[in-house]
Amino acid sequence: MRPAAVISVCLLTLLLTACGQAPIRTTPGDFTLSGRPSGHLTVLEKWADPEYAPYFEEAARAYEKRNPDVTIELQAVGDQPYKDRIAVLAAARRLPDIYFSWPGRYAGKFADGKMAADLTSQLKNTTWGRSFEPEALDAFTFRGRIHGVPLDMDAKVLVYNKRIFAKAGVREPRTFPALLTACDRIEKAGYVPIAFGNQYGWPAGHLLTQFNAMEVPPAVLARDYAGRGGDGAFHHPGYVRALEDLRRLRERCFAPGGTSMSHESAQARLLYGKAAMQYVETLEFSYLSEAGGAPKSFARDWDFFALPAMPGAAGSPRALAGGTDGLMVSGNSPDKALAVDFLRFLTSRTRARALVHDLGWLSSVKGTADAGTLRGLPKAQRTIAGHDMAVWLDTAADDKIVNPYLSAAESVLSGRMTPQRAIVEVRRGAEQARRFGVRP
């Protein structure tokens, strides 16, 4: 999009805002269907990838078939276009009936702006609510009220090539120093220890999500991410230690050139036996299978483990970077009852098992991991259950803190900044966010 177009979109946003709708207060009665489901639903989500889109289209058609008086208008766009479009629609108060959201502060913005219907009456202590993993629901709970329906579970783990590990005489490391030692051995054996591509910044953000959660006490982290840290924000020594962990990984585990390489290009190194490990989302497991394009030599010979913690760290040693994607119902939807009925259908046990089977994702619905045929899914489910989920830094932290943080992480990765200097930059960003904050 050209800047002129961006400006026009911003302006259009304002125009639409002027004639937008005022938020409507949600009451439990809004969710009661009167008679057979009927009406029209608009849905906007971000699963436009040809591998994923058919599943959601098929689900919508199945619901329409079951309810002939209902029509569903499903729109899927890519990640970044979704962020652009939902921002414009939100500003115009013209949100679709159902829309996608990442967890954490990202979802919280819709809740704070009264743009997401309060679904507490439908999900708290109800049969439907109890069908979800508790931490998945927590990701959409703000000030005790539930504003979103979780759909899938995702976590970041270190996938490794078992053949290379055997050649280098390395076993799954249990601590962070053991991981660094493993990297040294793998490099000596002639392989890249960890394939890393950080072209768009988020892979470093995911690593920092986990390091911060391991090195900084959860309460401090939550306060600072939310921009409530005041002058003391990001002063906990754990933040510097997290960046030091990142630097150690760069020095001992990454190959040069990762800054300009895409995550996907780096993954090719893992798949074709050039690299021993990669920090991978469980949602990406389908790409590690033969059906997903991985060579047989790799597809049959990989395993994974959670990124281990530094002993004695001040945060949670069992932190695991990840999150749960979900769907929200617009606070202004004229037919919230129908929207909720469709979401019940989409997250029913049958559909959740279909999601695990067809897409290779982990569902937020309990007891569905065994429906998948993909290698690693049941273990991924157990790993998530045994860890404390740390929501992605770029959706958990205040918008104004994310850019300085990712920028500082990139500087540490390129060796141009020390962790101590980098955290000063983060503090400066947080201070700027406070001084020029958007929200009153």
Next chain:
Amino acid sequence: MNATSVTPARTTGARPARRRLRHSLYVAPALALIVLFVYYPIVENIRLSLYKYSAFSPVTRFVGLENYRQAAQDPVFWQALLNNVAYAAVSVVFQVGAALVLAAALEELIGRRLRGLLRTVYFIPAAVSMTVTGLLFQFLYQPDAGLVNGVLRAVGLSSLEHDWLGDPGTAIWGVITMSQWQSFGYTTMLLTVAVQRVPRELYESAHMDGAGRVRTFFTITVPMVREMTGLLVILTVSQAFLVFNEVMVMTGGGPSNSSQVLGTWLYSSAFTGDDMGYASAIGTVMFLITFAAGALQLIHSRRKAAR
């Protein structure tokens, strides 16, 4: 005075008025569209830059010039502005200066048949989509398997091998280089047309007076194509300050915001930072710069023409 003598006078008075009205009606739709889609957004953008607001909150807050003060204290804004200036400077040198030299050389030194072929070859990059070009150059710049480092290795200059887009010191230059490659042929074509319109007699008399090719270039070609070069300077400078796609595709503004330009920083502030008022302020600054560049160049050209 009878009626017949009055009627013509009335008719002649009414006709121009009716004609003016008719002309105004012809112009009105275009004028309305320009006002609606060009001038109104500019004015609205300036108004919005005086507010703080989030796309996700119904609350807007009047902050006066605070967004501009924020820009003044924002190191990324200054980095982006500096990158735009570098973009403009390099673009003027290559897309106007070097392109004019090439256009003159094509006309003077190259045979007619080869000239046509070369023009096509130079123009081809301009016909390739920016996204495709960006991805192509990403491959060329790749540190381990890219052509650029491969060539350096092949000619024994391994010490110069570099992570071109991954190093904050070189990322923006990698993008600028790609942009020159793409636009150079296009401006050369435009300048070739301008050079062809210079009367041949001027060159012949210069040669008879003993002027060499370099002298002829500076004393005849350059002054005679001034209108075209003036126009190209405005266009390249404006485009350099509006650049967006190239940076977005190749670096996304990174690493560490080192390759941000005003366009990408505006986008990032609006849609990632959710700071719409600040994004509007950046947009206003971009408008003022391009407007000033265009106005200055127009004033300069008019003065020259008047002289």
